[in-house]
Amino acid sequence: MTQSQNEFWTPIPNTNPAKWLTAGEVAEVAKNELVKCIPWTESGVIRWIKQECDPEDIANFARKRRGKEGGGGTEYFWAFFPGELYGALEREIERRNKTTPWQEPTAKPKRVPGKDLPRDFSAPSGRFAQTLATDAGLDPATVFEPYHIRRVSRCLVRLSNRKYFSAALNSYHDKEVCVTRCSAEPDLLWVMQFDKPRYAAWGPGKLICVADARANVAPYVPLELQRAAEEKRAKGQTRRLLLK
Numbered sequence: 001m002t003q004s005q006n007e008f009w010t011p012i013p014n015t016n017p018a019k020w021l022t023a024g025e026v027a028e029v030a031k032n033e034l035v036k037c038i039p040w041t042e043s044g045v046i047r048w049i050k051q052e053c054d055p056e057d058i059a060n061f062a063r064k065r066r067g068k069e070g071g072g073g074t075e076y077f078w079a080f081f082p083g084e085l086y087g088a089l090e091r092e093i094e095r096r097n098k099t100t101p102w103q104e105p106t107a108k109p110k111r112v113p114g115k116d117l118p119r120d121f122s123a124p125s126g127r128f129a130q131t132l133a134t135d136a137g138l139d140p141a142t143v144f145e146p147y148h149i150r151r152v153s154r155c156l157v158r159l160s161n162r163k164y165f166s167a168a169l170n171s172y173h174d175k176e177v178c179v180t181r182c183s184a185e186p187d188l189l190w191v192m193q194f195d196k197p198r199y200a201a202w203g204p205g206k207l208i209c210v211a212d213a214r215a216n217v218a219p220y221v222p223l224e225l226q227r228a229a230e231e232k233r234a235k236g237q238t239r240r241l242l243l244k
Contacts, residue, residue, distance in 0.1 A: 018096035020075040021089070022065065023049070033088035038081065049076075123147065124180055124190075124204075132190055133182070136210055144180045147204060149194060151176050157191060157211055164189040165216030168209035178204040179211075187213045 021029070024042035031040040039045050049058065061080035065073055078089045124132060124144045133142040150157050152172045157164045157179060169177075169191065178192040189212075193205030221229075 016097075018093045018100070019078050020063070020065070021078060021092075022073055022075045025092075026076070026081060026085075026089075029088050029092050030085060033085075033091075035085050035088050037084040053080075132180075132207070136185070136188060136190075138182070138184055142182045142184050144182045144190075146180070148179050149176055150179050156216065157189060159189060162213050163216065164191075164211035164213050166191065166209040166211040169211065172208065177208065189213070 022042075023045040026038065027040050027042050027045045029035075030038050030045075039048055057080065061077040062074050065075045078093060079086075081089065123129075123146045129142070129144055130140040132144070133140050148159060150159060152169050152175055154173060155165055155167055155169045157169065157177065159179060159181070164179075176194045178194045179189050180192075181189045188210055191208045191211050193208060
């Protein structure tokens with residue numbers, strides 16, 4: 001590739017193997033098509049690349065050949081070579097594509113929990129919300145947050161950097177559940193089943209449990225030791241007052 005071509009050419013990554021050729025394959029194409037702008041031997045093409053091409057071009061348009069046992073050498077993108085050879089290389093690429101059809105791979109999108117929920121997937125409302133609040137001993141007019149989809153891990157559900165625990169979630173380990181909570185009692189989390197086909201038509205599944213953020217919390221100092229320390233401190237304060 002000449003300097004003038006390099007000024008206007010921006011290499012675009014292409015994964016189609018038909019558009020990548022070794023020096024030997026380029027030499028064979030040039031020989032068969034009687035193109036004289038490049039040597040007709042593999043060693044001659046390699047020597048021409050080293051002498052005539054810019055190192056930056058070689059770095060952008062060359063790669064190690066893939067899928068070859070014992071080392072596949074180096075292959076070059078077809079647009080790397082002189083323009084006089086483009087027609088011959090395009091015919092060779094077309095012939096390769098007919099022999100081994102190739103399609104541009106499409107990346108499979110990573111599923112985000114809750115990303116494919118229906119648009120009307122909002123907070124609990126109506127009689128269902130009143131039932132949730134009443135069963136937990138709250139005001140029936142309690143307003144709940146919008147639903148969230150979370151994954152259970154060892155009876156724990158994480159939401160907003162908090163961990164909610166319930167032993168009833170033991171059988172739901174590594175499964176997705178539908179959760180909601182209210183601002184009146186942020187330590188409680190209502191956990192419901194997440195059955196997508198039914199869920200998309202009817203809303204969340206049946207209530208599994210009401211997880212508690214305080215249920216799996218143990219104090220740093222055991223309660224017995226804390227009470228003993230408080231009693232000892234109170235006795236010491238009383239003794240100091242009597243000595244005065």
